[in-house]
Amino acid sequence: MLKLLLLLLLLLPYSLLADGHIFVYHRFDDNRYPTTNISTKKLRQEFNYLKKHNYKVVRIIDIVNKIRANEKVPDKWVAFSIDDGFKSFYTHGLSVFREFHYPFTLFIAVKYTEKNYKDYVSWKQLKKIAQYGSIEFHSYGHGHFGEMSNKQIKEDMDRGLALMKKHLNYEPNLFVYPYGEYDSRVKKVLEPYNFKAVFNQNIGAIHGGTCSNVYDIDRSAVVGSNAKDFKLYLAFKELCGVTFRRPLSYPKDKIIRTIEIDLADKSIKKASVFLSNSGGWHNVNVHNGKIIYHANKKMKRNRIKIGVKVRNKIKLMVLSK
Numbered sequence: 430m431l432k433l434l435l436l437l438l439l440l441l442p443y444s445l446l447a448d449g450h451i452f453v454y455h456r457f458d459d460n461r462y463p464t465t466n467i468s469t470k471k472l473r474q475e476f477n478y479l480k481k482h483n484y485k486v487v488r489i490i491d492i493v494n495k496i497r498a499n500e501k502v503p504d505k506w507v508a509f510s511i512d513d514g515f516k517s518f519y520t521h522g523l524s525v526f527r528e529f530h531y532p533f534t535l536f537i538a539v540k541y542t543e544k545n546y547k548d549y550v551s552w553k554q555l556k557k558i559a560q561y562g563s564i565e566f567h568s569y570g571h572g573h574f575g576e577m578s579n580k581q582i583k584e585d586m587d588r589g590l591a592l593m594k595k596h597l598n599y600e601p602n603l604f605v606y607p608y609g610e611y612d613s614r615v616k617k618v619l620e621p622y623n624f625k626a627v628f629n630q631n632i633g634a635i636h637g638g639t640c641s642n643v644y645d646i647d648r649s650a651v652v653g654s655n656a657k658d659f660k661l662y663l664a665f666k667e668l669c670g671v672t673f674r675r676p677l678s679y680p681k682d683k684i685i686r687t688i689e690i691d692l693a694d695k696s697i698k699k700a701s702v703f704l705s706n707s708g709g710w711h712n713v714n715v716h717n718g719k720i721i722y723h724a725n726k727k728m729k730r731n732r733i734k735i736g737v738k739v740r741n742k743i744k745l746m747v748l749s750k
């Protein structure tokens with residue numbers, strides 16, 4: 430009994446007070462692409478879990494408005510996004526969202542729809558989908574913005590936005606970076622578009638107020654093998670006051686040497702640092718808000734994630750080549 434009580438006490442702050450969360454899906458019941466797919470059976474399980482535990486499923490814009498108003502995002506607020514505009518959302522996923530009356534935002538890469546790629550929703554289907562959720566913007570060509578010139582990015586954005594206006598008579602408020610990749614240059618190019626919010630694809634939570642950056646909102650992908658981590662993601666809170674000092678760009682020789690992170694909360698003594706391809710999380714000591722972790726690791730992929738975690742509070746960032 431005492432053991433159980435202790436366990437409950439340990440779990441309590443994690444399960445009850447855990448900020449808001451946005452989840453991202455791609456394909457539904459499409460076993461050809463296991464890494465971006467979720468079965469509708471699993472989706473129903475997740476939705477039932479949220480229902481049973483009194484989560485409030487809101488529109489993404491509700492979360493955005495909270496941050497913009499400098500208010501805390503209520504704990505247990507959850508919102509859903511679906512990226513790219515795969516046809517399997519229309520044929521399989523949508524009916525589950527409708528069954529639960531859960532709002533969603535579909536971020537489309539316009540080119541696939543405009544050119545009638547067979548795996549993607551048509552404009553006609555998008556009009557139907559828009560009756561139940563909102564359609565927002567995920568670029569025209571789904572390119573790697575980090576590798577495109579400012580001019581190429583602008584052309585891509587303008588072309589996609591014009592087509593959304595033409596076919597859906599809609600000017601998007603929200604934007605998702607293709608591949609969740611961005612850097613300070615890309616951010617600057619997007620500034621004139623005046624989106625209400627821009628989203629990445631880093632696992633995290635949304636505290637709101639000054640803790641969250643409305644142009645860099647975390648979304649956790651619950652697809653492929655990550656889908657099993659749904660409850661774990663729900664328990665995360667946003668770690669506020671994190672400044673990633675270095676590295677700030679993808680190293681030319683692909684070697685991540687020293688990771689340096691500053692925490693505003695100087696009372697934190699212990700944290701964990703995450704680096705892609707390096708065996709997960711590494712425990713580190715924090716001195717006066719400063720984390721220095723000597724990784725000295727060669728990276729294999731063109732996209733590196735670096736993160737910091739203090740208990741169940743988490744913050745990740747991405748570097749792309």
Ligand SMILES: [Zn+2]
Nearest residue numbers: 512513607608
């Ligand atoms: Zn995408």
